[in-house]
Amino acid sequence: MGAISLVRQCTGSTRVDIITGRGGSTTTKSSLVSGSEPRIVTDYHIGRDRFNPGYPVRVPVVDIVEVGSGGTSIAYVEDGRLRVGPRASGGAYPGPACYGRGGGTEPTLTDAYVVNGFIDPSYFLGGRIRLERKLAEEAIQHWPTGCLWGGQTRRQRAL
Numbered sequence: 001m002g003a004i005s006l007v008r009q010c011t012g013s014t015r016v017d018i019i020t021g022r023g024g025s026t027t028t029k030s031s032l033v034s035g036s037e038p039r040i041v042t043d044y045h046i047g048r049d050r051f052n053p054g055y056p057v058r059v060p061v062v063d064i065v066e067v068g069s070g071g072t073s074i075a076y077v078e079d080g081r082l083r084v085g086p087r088a089s090g091g092a093y094p095g096p097a098c099y100g101r102g103g104g105t106e107p108t109l110t111d112a113y114v115v116n117g118f119i120d121p122s123y124f125l126g127g128r129i130r131l132e133r134k135l136a137e138e139a140i141q142h143w144p145t146g147c148l149w150g151g152q153t154r155r156q157r158a159l
Contacts, residue, residue: 002020002022002031002062003020003031003032003033003038003062003064004038006018006020006033007033007036007037007038010036016033016035016036017034017035018032018033019031019032019033020032021067023068023070023071024070024071025070025071025072026069026070026072026073026085027066027068027069027070027073028066028067028068028069028070029064029065029066029067030064030065030067031062031063031064031065032063038062038063039062039063040060040061040062041060041061041063042058042059042060042061043056043058044056044057044061044063045057069084069085069109071096071108071109071110072095072096072108072109072110073108073109074106074107074108075106075107075109075111075112076106084109095108095110096108096109096110096111096136096139097111097132097135097136097138097139098111098121098131098132098133098135098136098139099129099132099135100130100131100132100135103135103139105138105139106139107136107139107140108139110131111135111136111140112140114131114133114136115133115136115137115140119131121133
C-alpha cells in the first residue's frame with residue numbers, strides 16, 4: 001500500500017508515524033510517513049542506482065526508496081552464489097511457476113515464499129488466486145545441487 005493510501009487507512013489517529021512497505025512484482029519499496037504526512041521531495045531520480053545517475057524528476061513526489069527485489073524476481077545461482085534479480089523478472093503474466101500459467105522453470109521469490117510457507121497458496125490475493133506449491137517445488141529443483149549452505153544444498157534447504 002502506498003504512503004498516501006496508508007495514511008488514509010489510519011483514521012482516528014491524530015498523528016501517524018509509520019514506515020510503509022509494498023512488495024510489487026519487480027521491487028519492494030518503502031516510504032516514511034511522519035506526523036501523518038508522507039515525505040515529499042522535489043529532487044527525485046527514476047532508475048537511479050549505484051551504477052546509473054537516473055533521470056531527474058523535478059516535481060513534488062512522495063519519497064520512495066527501493067529496498068529489495070519483488071515477488072516475480074527470478075532467483076538463480078551464479079558463481080556458486082544464490083542471487084535474486086535484477087537479471088530478469090517473471091512478470092505478472094505468465095508469472096512465477098506457482099501461478100500455473102506456464103511460467104518459466106526458474107524459481108521466483110514468490111515460488112520460494114510458497115515452498116517455505118511464507119505465503120498461503122490457498123489464500124493468495126485474498127483467495128482470488130490459488131497457487132500451485134508443486135510447480136514452485138519443480139522450479140526450485142532446477143537449481144544446481146553443488147551450492148552448499150550450512151551443509152545442505154540451496155535446493156534442499158528451500159524444499
